[in-house]
Amino acid sequence: MGVELVVSKVEDIAHKIETMEIRGARKIAKAAANALKEEASGSEAETSSQLVEDLNEAGRILLDTRPSAVSLSNSVRYVTRDLDSSGDLEDVRDKAISRAKEFVQRANEAKKKIGEIGCRRISDGDTILTHCNSSNALSVIKKAYDEGKDIEVVATEARPRRQGYITIRELSEYGVPVTLIVDSAARHFMKEVDKVVVGADSIAANGAVVNKIGTSQIALAADEARVPLFVAAESYKFHPSTLVGELVQIEERDEEEIVSPEEFPGVNIKNPAFDVTPSEYVDLIITERGIIPPAAAYEILQEAFELGLEGDEFL
Numbered sequence: 001m002g003v004e005l006v007v008s009k010v011e012d013i014a015h016k017i018e019t020m021e022i023r024g025a026r027k028i029a030k031a032a033a034n035a036l037k038e039e040a041s042g043s044e045a046e047t048s049s050q051l052v053e054d055l056n057e058a059g060r061i062l063l064d065t066r067p068s069a070v071s072l073s074n075s076v077r078y079v080t081r082d083l084d085s086s087g088d089l090e091d092v093r094d095k096a097i098s099r100a101k102e103f104v105q106r107a108n109e110a111k112k113k114i115g116e117i118g119c120r121r122i123s124d125g126d127t128i129l130t131h132c133n134s135s136n137a138l139s140v141i142k143k144a145y146d147e148g149k150d151i152e153v154v155a156t157e158a159r160p161r162r163q164g165y166i167t168i169r170e171l172s173e174y175g176v177p178v179t180l181i182v183d184s185a186a187r188h189f190m191k192e193v194d195k196v197v198v199g200a201d202s203i204a205a206n207g208a209v210v211n212k213i214g215t216s217q218i219a220l221a222a223d224e225a226r227v228p229l230f231v232a233a234e235s236y237k238f239h240p241s242t243l244v245g246e247l248v249q250i251e252e253r254d255e256e257e258i259v260s261p262e263e264f265p266g267v268n269i270k271n272p273a274f275d276v277t278p279s280e281y282v283d284l285i286i287t288e289r290g291i292i293p294p295a296a297a298y299e300i301l302q303e304a305f306e307l308g309l310e311g312d313e314f315l
Helices: 002-018 025-042 048-063 070-080 089-121 135-146 164-174 183-192 215-224 240-244 294-305
Strands: 127-130 152-156 178-181 195-198 209-212 229-232 274-277 284-287 290-292
Touching: 002 025, 002 048, 025 048, 025 070, 025 089, 025 135, 048 070, 048 089, 070 089, 089 135, 089 229, 089 284, 089 290, 127 135, 127 183, 135 164, 135 195, 135 229, 152 164, 152 183, 164 178, 178 183, 183 215, 195 209, 195 215, 209 215, 215 229, 215 274, 240 294, 284 294, 290 294
Parallel strands: 127 152, 127 195, 152 178, 195 229, 229 284
Antiparallel strands: 209 274, 284 290
């Protein structure tokens, strides 16, 4: 009975991630770590080998939900890497639980640190454009506001799921003056913007940024208007597989999020969740380790992931 309850918990979290009830790369990563913690603590495995197998299976269930969110795979990797299937059962259990707790703690600390570091790039009087709903981008904006800087924010809707509504509600309740615009108006308003601050779902070894669909168009408009674009992202958003040439998979979501296919029979409806912004359109990447140029993404990945292998320092 206990095992069934644990599996149900993992599948419940996976379902919430897949349906975007749990959304945002950081929240997804933390939810996955907590699901694995529940799996480890509640598993009725009788051997360490069975427990490792249970955790790996739970990890596979979670990984199948959002293929573009590297924070998810890095979270699973952090908790499950190098667990000794031939060791003591309780030692393996304790190690997995400890790693999951550590991941969540360090993820929370990273967000705060990104805000502290990133706000230094925000000047008094700035108008900042942001896209979708990034907890890291908002951390930068809120910290600048907390320091007394007179700032305003322009936020996009981020269709089709309109995550921008979450952003404007959060900023408005915080006291930050904010204006909502439709996605297609980003270029029109760019002449009124001083800086663009966005988050990231994944960052490749060459500094390219995978983020909410529409980010690359905003980057083009910012480049045209000579408005600097900053990406706020934890180091666990960097994608280790891109070191060896693997491309980041772009998630294609249900067409029903846009419109019912029954209304337009015979029409092909595409709904990519993310796009790729080339590194040349990114001015700086704000991480908890400091501010880096996109070209330094390779060095962070090489140091942290050791060419895709395990590494304790990826957070």
